[in-house]
Amino acid sequence: MTKNFKTIHALAALSLGAALVSCDAGSGLxxxxxxxxxxxxxxxxxxxxxxxxxxxxFNRVQDEILTPDCATSGxxxxxxxxxxxxxxxxKSWAKLVNKPSNQVSGLLLVEPSNADxxxxxxxxxxxxxxxxxxxxxxxxxxxxxxxxVRDWINDGAPExxxxxxxxxxxSGDSGDTGSGVEPLMEPTLTNIQQQIFxxxxxxxxxxxxxxxxxxxxxxxxxxxxxxxPFLYDxxxxxxxxxxxxxxxxxxxxxxxxxxxxxxxGDYKGERMPLLGPYLDEATIQVVIDWINAGAKDN
Numbered sequence: 001m002t003k004n005f006k007t008i009h010a011l012a013a014l015s016l017g018a019a020l021v022s023c024d025a026g027s028g029l030x031x032x033x034x035x036x037x038x039x040x041x042x043x044x045x046x047x048x049x050x051x052x053x054x055x056x057x058f059n060r061v062q063d064e065i066l067t068p069d070c071a072t073s074g075x076x077x078x079x080x081x082x083x084x085x086x087x088x089x090x091k092s093w094a095k096l097v098n099k100p101s102n103q104v105s106g107l108l109l110v111e112p113s114n115a116d117x118x119x120x121x122x123x124x125x126x127x128x129x130x131x132x133x134x135x136x137x138x139x140x141x142x143x144x145x146x147x148x149v150r151d152w153i154n155d156g157a158p159e160x161x162x163x164x165x166x167x168x169x170x171s172g173d174s175g176d177t178g179s180g181v182e183p184l185m186e187p188t189l190t191n192i193q194q195q196i197f198x199x200x201x202x203x204x205x206x207x208x209x210x211x212x213x214x215x216x217x218x219x220x221x222x223x224x225x226x227x228x229p230f231l232y233d234x235x236x237x238x239x240x241x242x243x244x245x246x247x248x249x250x251x252x253x254x255x256x257x258x259x260x261x262x263x264x265g266d267y268k269g270e271r272m273p274l275l276g277p278y279l280d281e282a283t284i285q286v287v288i289d290w291i292n293a294g295a296k297d298n
Contacts, residue, residue: 057152058093058160065145066092069135075203082275085109096120097157103275104128115153124149136274137209187289188298193218196283200273212269214239222297225250230268237268242295245288254284 066087071077076087084102086095096110101119110118119128124141126133133140141149152158185191197205197216205216213231215224225240230249237249245251249268252258256271256278271278279287290296 056161057148057155058158061149061152062089062092062160065141065149069138069141072203075136082273082277084277093159110153110157112157113154115150118153121146121150121153132274137204137211185286187286187293189222189290189296190298192287192290193221196279196287197221200279204274222295226295240291240295243292245291248291251284251288251291254279254287 067089071087076082076085097112099109101107101109104119107119109120115121122128123134124146185195201216204211205214207215207217226242228239230237230239239250241247253272259269260267
């Protein structure tokens, strides 16, 4: 019995050794990095790339902040947006991430993984050191909203997830920072209202928010401008002096000429539209011609 058991045990050991030899790892020839034959198809799902789990953060930033508070009429919602910053869905990511600030040299609007160094955060928090806190004419963002933007940036500022629009480039958006107003138009208040006030001014000068006490909505702009003094000017400048564009503060505000210096008694504020892009000379000439023709309500 003992002899037979030893014989069986020896045979089993030899069989196991042969099996181990036959399973040698070999050279790896014709195998992929996972040890599978190159002809073998895998049914495994691909591993998501880094950042895929956080890409939906920008969808929330767009839906909860940029669209309702920034990409509104007269603000960052087209090719004539202030400083060329178009924040509509499908354009905003490409306009923000790794793009330099036009107001502070050396800062990016959004520096991925570094919210503290991103000019966008400075503008939203109100410590940009220049200009005004954003969103303009609206309550500051809540702590939760600011944290959402901060989290998105610190997570690498990933692109929006699928369904969030094309943010890979500026297709369909020339990036033109000009006025966007047809320069050859009749100098009438109707044209000025539709082509200038309605598109560039009423986000700050409307029933909802009348900066400087000036409401430029249709039906109110004429009475608010013609013969009216500028609220904050101690020199009592007239916004529009009918028949005299040279004496009209509106022209100075549009050209940026003779506005004085901040802190001086004759300071008349910043050039308009606030933060730009500013009107081109041909468009400003339409306003001048309208004023010199009597600034009629036509």
